[in-house]
Amino acid sequence: MSIFSRIKDAIFGGSATAQEAPQAPSATAPPTPGSAAAPGASGTTASVPQGTAASSATSATPMAQVDVEAVLTDRAAKKGQKLDWRKSIVDLMKLLDLDSSLDARKELAKELNYTGDTSDSASMNVWLRKQVMSKLAASGGKVPDDLKD
Known part of the structure; x- marks a missing residue:
């Protein structure tokens, strides 16, 4: 390192770790809606992380x-x-x-x-x-x- x-x-420290967790889902959030257009497993995946990513992305922005x-x-x-x-x-x-x-x-x-x-x-x-x-x-x-x- x-x-x-x-x-x-x-x-x-802990702030970086706390920020990284929300950033990871928000980074995957944009591809998820694009992937959601394709039927199949991605539709299931989109419904679970998308809600999590949306709330995490919202909370990550002010912090x-x-x-x-x-x-x-x-x-x-x-x-x-x-x-x-x-x-x-x-x-x-x-x-x-x-x-x-x-x-x-x-x-x-x-x-x-x-x-x-x-x-x-x-x-x-x-x-x-x-x-x-x-x-x-x-x-x-x-x-x-x-x-x-």
């Missing part, structure tokens, strides 16, 4: 975004040590109980296609924090603009 995937899973800032703020409050996750990729990774070593950050930089010098860890770290927040937003997270910049 990629480091970014671990970051995302740690933040989205589409995870409030990343709220999740991280809550975790930080419970952590028991001061971690400046808003400004530091190292502290963000520590907050999520992930390896924050230079090697792990270099691996994350490679995953996220960092083109700068990985020997300049300060620049790389700033870039990583911004990229991680932007990618979390692109993955369905609600991330304030000041955390992406």
Whole structure:
């Protein structure tokens, strides 16, 4: 599993799992009505999942975004040590109980296609924090603009 995937899973946690369950049926919901036009077993299949998919898709829409800032703020409050996750990729990774070593950050930089010098860890770290927040937003997270910049 990629480091970014671990970051995302740690933040989205149960919310990501809860969202994935409704998304799976809603992803199958559009083909089901098309399949329902064909007689046979698909008509039976359409009647059971279609009702489930319709209610799940409806409930998944309002909950589409995870409030990343709220999740991280809550975790930080419970952590028991001061971690400046808003400004530091190292502290963000520590907050999520992930390896924050230079090697792990270099691996994350490679995953996220960092083109700068990985020997300049300060620049790389700033870039990583911004990229991680932007990618979390692109993955369905609600991330304030000041955390992406």
